[in-house]
Amino acid sequence: MQKIPNFDTFVVQQVAYLHKNLMTKKGNTTIYDISKKLNISAATVSRALNNNPKISSKTRELVFAAAKEMNYKQNRLAQALKSGKSKNVGIIVPYINRNFFSSIIRGIEEELGPHGYHVIICQTHEQMSTEVEQITTLLDTQVDGIFMSISKTTNKTEHFRKVLKEGKSLVFFDRKLDIPGVSSVVIDDFKAGYLATEHLISQGCKRIAHFSGDLNLEIYKNRHDGYISALEDNGLKVNPNYILTTLSSIEAGAAAARELWELEPKPDAVFSASDYTALGAIQELKKIGVKIPEDFCISGFSNEPFTKYMELPITSVDQTPLRMGKIAAQVFLEQVDSTEKLTIEKKVVLDPELIIRNSSNKGLKINA
Amino acid sequence: MQKIPNFDTFVVQQVAYLHKNLMTKKGNTTIYDISKKLNISAATVSRALNNNPKISSKTRELVFAAAKEMNYKQNRLAQALKSGKSKNVGIIVPYINRNFFSSIIRGIEEELGPHGYHVIICQTHEQMSTEVEQITTLLDTQVDGIFMSISKTTNKTEHFRKVLKEGKSLVFFDRKLDIPGVSSVVIDDFKAGYLATEHLISQGCKRIAHFSGDLNLEIYKNRHDGYISALEDNGLKVNPNYILTTLSSIEAGAAAARELWELEPKPDAVFSASDYTALGAIQELKKIGVKIPEDFCISGFSNEPFTKYMELPITSVDQTPLRMGKIAAQVFLEQVDSTEKLTIEKKVVLDPELIIRNSSNKGLKINA
């Protein structure tokens, strides 16, 4: 008889009161206020505040003193309008609250913040139409650049070219398309697939399966190809029946595991392109009574936080998203700092990091 | 002999090329361009685009056609400068890549996006000094409002009052301070503590411990008080030795569990104010050989994603962050929509949702 609280009720206290109009409201001090107070021109004030060497130090000090006293704050909108640079960048991701993406965002923010940039976040919910919209409104807002991971449904490129046409820089991370003039930061998915598979082989596995995502997406294709290469390089033959395309979910993983287990000969390992699928498979196989890692090894992908918290921690590929974000930010900064006439197109491919945990480790028990 | 790739190497391809200056660059069409083309004044163009009823439909159509043809985009900076409203809001959180916060951000974004607002993200890293800075720069950027969860080290309120002085609205979520004029959206931590504890009691537990966070923080204090109340209401006496203040980490949880286990009589349950602490405790107790939930029940807090993926899924309190974000956004919207002269101060307290899982369920095995 657990008491489950009613999800929809909440308590509200509300107070409304009139403004005592002592509030400065719209009364932010401007350079004109300062100029009036000091009997000098606004131009001089502006130059003084910007440390223009043409201004005498006497005047400069007066201006700074007055600015401080009057609590002057630069209106960045006005400045942005004049300079054409808003010091804002946009980041577009499928969903903000996915660990991978939020970590990248964190990386970008931490790298760009000290340079005076603010970071505007948008979500596409994996819809190309929303993606197009978001790009449009970001451009309308005069961002100085856009960082993005394309949605799964994206199959056109006009909206990206539009960004370039406006002279803003565009940086793809993780999920990218190859467009001239667009930089990108991704991990080496091929290598990741190769490493994970090679690791499974090193554990003595011979019949290694693969759970892939949509092979039309570059990232899944590359992971898949890395897997194939590792098998071939190690003299194992590729069994097409061992390769399943699944959604990235626990249920899909469980189903895929069941499907695998009906094959003959049964596989003895799987390299999953998703941690969720890997988890589902583990749960399902345990139910059937399969011993992991003794009878079956498994590796996931993304190093989702939960992989290391499990009772049976899951081997996974870390995409170093924080680092990916920081590097994407650096690429952007190089671009805006370079002479306007030069477009720098930089393709950065990061090395993935394989985190070996108990789900695939037959030897010593590592507990990462 | 696992091959661990070198973390620091990455491949870069770089191409730099000169702009073919066919790019419009700085050549965004403005209302002036349209006015010139149609031989009418910019004012008319502006009015037409804003559907001002004073404009004849003939002219309006001409303007719209020309706008479309010339690919006109409104310069939102200019508009923001004129109107004083940037249609940007700031969100300040300790870290973006914490599931709880990123989910709130998602909620805010999804609610505000359709109203034309963009969301700017800042992190404090739990430092009050950074918090102050972030608020300052957000105000400089002319955001229309600020959403925030205060950092753990915050002990001053001037920077918050500054926001109000500028006539911008401020909305706290989760971690708040009581400041007149500031709205807030929080969950009922007292009730959450009460519910979780009551649930443990309903499972037959008599000696219930509590892992708390810093009791100077309102949220932990309230959870603690709810815990106490539930005990008292059910005729159980409070044992101060059972109440431990810990950091929110797996290690701290393990240590706390060890500490508990040295007490006599040993507790038979714990209500932890953190999922990480709960997880650490579970891992430690399992090592000692304690059977969960048979011998010991445990409830965490926050409904972190991992809690439901565990082999032994962990009972936890869901703070409905997505919903919290959406409601915070609604509170903000009400505020900006209201006549400028009225300040609405709204305190919303959401009901928490207790998610009962196996870590505390002696009866039927629920697998949420």
Next chain:
DNA sequence: GCCTAAGTTGTAATCGATTGCACTAAAATA
């Protein structure tokens, strides 16, 4: 045919900061 009202559109100021050009006064040079 004259006047008024309604309906349209234009003029010009404004939001706040920046900057090329012009100008003044003082200092340096001849």
Next chain:
DNA sequence: TATTTTAGTGCAATCGATTACAACTTAGGC
């Protein structure tokens, strides 16, 4: 002393959109 520099400021335009007010056109009323 006459002239050229140089330092320091001010004027006014500009970024793009909005809007109070003025001005003009046209139709309708008498």
